[in-house]
Amino acid sequence: MYAQMVKSEATNEDPEKLAAFQARIDAGEKIEPKEWMPEGYRKTLIRQIGQHAHSEIVGQLPEGNWITRAPTLERMAILLAKVQDEAGHGLYLYCAAETLGVSRDELTEALLSGKMKYSSIFNYPTLNWADIGAVGWLVDGAAIMNQVPLQRTSFGPYSRAMIRICKEESFHQRQGYDIMMKMAQGTPEQKAMAQDALNRFWYPSLMMFGPSDKDSVHSAQSMAWKIKINTNDELRQKFVDQTVPQAEYLGLTIPDPELRWNEEKGGYDFSEPDWSEFFEVIKGNGPCNAERMEARQKAWDDGAWFREGLMAHARKRAAAKVAAE
Amino acid sequence: MSSEWPLWEIFIRGQHGLNHRHVGSLHAPDAEMAVKHARDVYTRRNEGVSIWVVPSAAITASSPSEKGPLFEPSNSKVYRPPTFFDIPEEVGKM
Amino acid sequence: METVVDLDAMLFEGLCRMGDTTLVLGHRVSEWCGHAPVLEEDIALANMALDLIGQTQLWLGLAGEVEGKGRDADMLAFRRDAWEFRNLLLVERPNGDFGQTLMRQFLFDAWHQPMLKALEGSNDPRIAEIAAKAGREVAYHLERSADLVIRLGDGTAESHKRMQTALDRLWPYTGEMMTSDATDRALSEAGVMAAPDTIRPQWEAVVGEVLGEATLKAPEGAYMHKGGKQGTHSEHLGHMLATMQWLQRAYPDAKW
Numbered sequence: 001m002y003a004q005m006v007k008s009e010a011t012n013e014d015p016e017k018l019a020a021f022q023a024r025i026d027a028g029e030k031i032e033p034k035e036w037m038p039e040g041y042r043k044t045l046i047r048q049i050g051q052h053a054h055s056e057i058v059g060q061l062p063e064g065n066w067i068t069r070a071p072t073l074e075r076m077a078i079l080l081a082k083v084q085d086e087a088g089h090g091l092y093l094y095c096a097a098e099t100l101g102v103s104r105d106e107l108t109e110a111l112l113s114g115k116m117k118y119s120s121i122f123n124y125p126t127l128n129w130a131d132i133g134a135v136g137w138l139v140d141g142a143a144i145m146n147q148v149p150l151q152r153t154s155f156g157p158y159s160r161a162m163i164r165i166c167k168e169e170s171f172h173q174r175q176g177y178d179i180m181m182k183m184a185q186g187t188p189e190q191k192a193m194a195q196d197a198l199n200r201f202w203y204p205s206l207m208m209f210g211p212s213d214k215d216s217v218h219s220a221q222s223m224a225w226k227i228k229i230n231t232n233d234e235l236r237q238k239f240v241d242q243t244v245p246q247a248e249y250l251g252l253t254i255p256d257p258e259l260r261w262n263e264e265k266g267g268y269d270f271s272e273p274d275w276s277e278f279f280e281v282i283k284g285n286g287p288c289n290a291e292r293m294e295a296r297q298k299a300w301d302d303g304a305w306f307r308e309g310l311m312a313h314a315r316k317r318a319a320a321k322v323a324a325e
Numbered sequence: 326m327s328s329e330w331p332l333w334e335i336f337i338r339g340q341h342g343l344n345h346r347h348v349g350s351l352h353a354p355d356a357e358m359a360v361k362h363a364r365d366v367y368t369r370r371n372e373g374v375s376i377w378v379v380p381s382a383a384i385t386a387s388s389p390s391e392k393g394p395l396f397e398p399s400n401s402k403v404y405r406p407p408t409f410f411d412i413p414e415e416v417g418k419m
Numbered sequence: 420m421e422t423v424v425d426l427d428a429m430l431f432e433g434l435c436r437m438g439d440t441t442l443v444l445g446h447r448v449s450e451w452c453g454h455a456p457v458l459e460e461d462i463a464l465a466n467m468a469l470d471l472i473g474q475t476q477l478w479l480g481l482a483g484e485v486e487g488k489g490r491d492a493d494m495l496a497f498r499r500d501a502w503e504f505r506n507l508l509l510v511e512r513p514n515g516d517f518g519q520t521l522m523r524q525f526l527f528d529a530w531h532q533p534m535l536k537a538l539e540g541s542n543d544p545r546i547a548e549i550a551a552k553a554g555r556e557v558a559y560h561l562e563r564s565a566d567l568v569i570r571l572g573d574g575t576a577e578s579h580k581r582m583q584t585a586l587d588r589l590w591p592y593t594g595e596m597m598t599s600d601a602t603d604r605a606l607s608e609a610g611v612m613a614a615p616d617t618i619r620p621q622w623e624a625v626v627g628e629v630l631g632e633a634t635l636k637a638p639e640g641a642y643m644h645k646g647g648k649q650g651t652h653s654e655h656l657g658h659m660l661a662t663m664q665w666l667q668r669a670y671p672d673a674k675w
Contacts, residue, residue, distance in 0.1 A: 057453075057458070060452065060453035060461075061453050064452045064453035064454075067449050067450075067452055068446060068449060068450060068659075068662050068663060069662055069663065069665055069666060070666075071497070071666040071667055071673075071675040072493045072497070072667075072675050073442075073472055073475060073476050073479075073492055073493055073496055074476070074493075075675055076449070076472055077469055077472045077473065080449055080452060080465055080468055080469055080472070081465070081469060083452050083453060083465070084452065084461070084462055084465035084466070084469075087452075087453070087458055087461045087462050087465070088462055090458060091458045091459070091462070094458075129666055129675075182674060182675060186673055186674060187670065187672055187673050189670055189673070190670070190673050295453070295454065298454070299453075299454045299455065299456065300456075302456065302516065302517070303455065303456020303457060303460075303517065304456075305575070305577045305578055305581060306456040306457070306460075306517050306518070306571070306578070307456055307457055308574070308575055308577075308578070309570065309571045309574030309575045309577065309578025309579075310567075310570050310571065310574060310578075311574075312574045312575045312578070313569075313570040313571070313573055313574040313578075314570075316573065
């Protein structure tokens with residue numbers, strides 16, 4: 001899940017308008033950009049879509065870390081195409097946020113200043129090639145779990161972006177699992193890399209869903225507005241239930257001694273991740289927060305002359321065209 | 326002056342003979358570059374044969390509050406759909 | 420029979436020159452992934468790198484076939500050392516700022532496009548086929564890189580300065596692209612690959628026109644570096660290969 005702990009904004013508006021708005025959402029109608037919406041709805045969406053977009057962009061970095069080290073030409077091409085997709089997903093999402101009256105540059109500046117967040121998962125390092133498999137299998141797997149229901153979200157542009165993203169995302173998880181299979185069935189060293197990757201990515205993947213929100217006011221409001229579809233715990237349980245058999249197939253061990261099937265609930269019991277670590281990562285103290293932000297800041301700063309140069313040329317051309325007419 | 330590139334709406338014709346369809350937006354310094362970016366961003370999976378780009382600022386939209394007056398009148402024009410007419414069976418398929 | 424064997428050895432060499440060049444440039448361009456100045460550009464660069472990697476698979480795949488020793492494209496890409504690489508020096512230049520990356524791309528595309536056009540006329544249908552496929556991709560690369568060079572050359576004072584600096588730095592690596600050696604000449608005489616010196620007029624025409632529009636000036640009388648095609652590289656290539664080949668070298672028995 002790329003949007004974690006999105007606080008919903010309180011709304012202080014005409015109760016009649018609010019009720020009519022809620023009725024539209026309850027009836028399954030889509031809200032479109034120029035239509036009336038509560039200020040809280042707008043602000044919460046900007047925060048959520050923005051965080052989602054930032055996650056896609058920062059999410060390019062841990063995988064990009066292995067593009068130049070991919071072990072075959074085909075693996076290199078697949079990984080490059082996948083990381084490129086993430087840039088595309090970020091782009092679609094920024095555009096969706098822009099329909100709410102905020103510009104991409106403003107969102108970028110909010111990311112770089114630390115005012116806006118991105119998913120905690122991308123602050124973990126990719127240390128061996130199997131990590132690229134684990135990211136596809138677990139991280140994209142967890143993201144898809146959240147994104148599939150979001151295709152039904154109430155805000156039109158967000159929903160359409162999610163539909164496009166889900167369509168493209170389907171190959172990401174498969175390519176990850178494909179790497180894991182090759183590694184798990186490979187040499188003893190490869191198998192060790194696969195297990196090491198699972199050991200390091202298991203709990204951070206569980207954290208992607210965010211802490212339990214069953215008692216959260218924010219979540220209740222977001223769910224009423226259909227910008228959040230399931231509770232964090234529901235999705236986390238679903239993720240664990242889906243992933244455990246996949247790990248078994250690979251012959252890998254999930255690093256949780258408490259993990260066992262619970263017949264009664266029809267799902268696995270599992271250990272909670274270390275939430276104090278999660279809050280530290282969110283605060284900026286994770287293993288890679290500083291590097292990730294430095295990389296984004298550098299791309300932004302170093303690219304300024306390029307963006308300005310092209311804009312200046314476009315203005316010159318437009319002026320020349322006007323003069324010629 | 327802001328150096329933020331303007332926003333463009335992108336329309337793509339998926340196959341010969343179909344209408345251009347709105348697929349999304351992107352930023353570009355001018356129309357020519359918007360076409361190039363659209364090719365790179367929105368046809369990565371071979372989705373198109375033709376691209377239109379329109380500055381987002383140039384689009385005039387109907388106001389949502391006029392949705393009633395603009396669209397409801399045509400709902401009542403039952404005579405437009407072909408099912409309005411009774412054609413005798415003997416005439417055959419029409 | 421003697422000459423036929425020799426020609427195959429030369430053809431292997433010629434194909435490696437194409438495949439290593441696209442490999443090294445594709446690798447360089449992919450280094451930008453996630454770091455480009457704007458999202459749209461990040462996506463466009465990745466497309467280009469993907470094209471180049473795809474072309475590498477074809478050229479090196481054919482090279483392995485011609486060699487007949489059971490080496491496939493991956494073996495050639497990941498298990499040869501720097502002195503066995505036959506890429507042009509221009510493409511191993513480090514990325515530098517974005518202007519240098521774009522200028523390198525343009526100077527190369529302006530050669531790549533007519534070269535592929537010429538290779539389409541090869542009497543070896545395998546070469547003609549690869550050249551035709553790659554040619555379609557590269558026509559767009561050239562359109563894009565030429566356009567960006569013009570826009571940035573004639574953009575702001577800063578963008579102009581950066582593009583001029585890029586041109587000055589990269590220019591000495593352009594001569595090698597259009598110099599033919601004995602291998603090139605033999606392949607050309609046999610009708611299988613075009614001699615690089617025959618590309619010069621087209622390259623000069625495109626480059627001259629674009630630089631003119633970009634208000635940029637090519638250095639005059641620059642000393643031209645050479646050696647890449649024969650396996651004498653800059654220090655940069657070794658570092659790239661150390662990164663690229665590391666997994667294959669460290670775990671030679673593994674399948675990926």
